[in-house]
Amino acid sequence: MFGIGLYNAYGQFSIAGINGALLVALFTRLLVGIGWYRLFDKAGKNPIHAFVPFLGPYVAFRLAWDDFSFAAIFASTTFVAFVAAVGVDYPIINAFAIINFIMWWFMSLLMCKAFGFTYFLGFIAAGIPWAGVPLMGFWPSGSYRGPWSTDPDADQNLTPQERKKRRRKAEKESKKSGSK
Numbered sequence: 001m002f003g004i005g006l007y008n009a010y011g012q013f014s015i016a017g018i019n020g021a022l023l024v025a026l027f028t029r030l031l032v033g034i035g036w037y038r039l040f041d042k043a044g045k046n047p048i049h050a051f052v053p054f055l056g057p058y059v060a061f062r063l064a065w066d067d068f069s070f071a072a073i074f075a076s077t078t079f080v081a082f083v084a085a086v087g088v089d090y091p092i093i094n095a096f097a098i099i100n101f102i103m104w105w106f107m108s109l110l111m112c113k114a115f116g117f118t119y120f121l122g123f124i125a126a127g128i129p130w131a132g133v134p135l136m137g138f139w140p141s142g143s144y145r146g147p148w149s150t151d152p153d154a155d156q157n158l159t160p161q162e163r164k165k166r167r168r169k170a171e172k173e174s175k176k177s178g179s180k
Helices: 006-010 019-043 046-049 055-064 068-085 090-116 119-127 131-138 158-178
Strands: none
Touching: 006 158, 019 046, 019 055, 019 068, 019 090, 019 131, 046 055, 046 158, 055 068, 068 158, 090 119, 090 131
């Protein structure tokens, strides 16, 4: 989310003794947190989690894609990308920042599917996070429809008739177990 080479672009600047790259990274994180706050609220999650370092990215990714492992990887690499943005330059940290960059694009486009936004809005959120994510959060249309799932048995992969059959079967099973 913070971009590759943020320190190289802003690291030589200093405002009141604070590194320019750190200020840009904190500003970006604040605006992304505000956008996530609104999206979490729309999805029925605790919106304060949008500002918690590991929890915010984890919940945001889980809103877009229902997969624990990729959400955990995204949350971890977001923290490492923040470390890279403020000037820590090691090959492994840069590799994690690149992984986070790719996952950020993937998540931004999946957010469009999860909330019913246009993919143009997803491209803005992925390319310019400090503008696109708050725009997603305050976009007037868009209600939470649920995360994308790679589970072949997930409801989103079924036709409406198959969902109806599954629901009726579950109702019959619950009536049977409830009457015994």
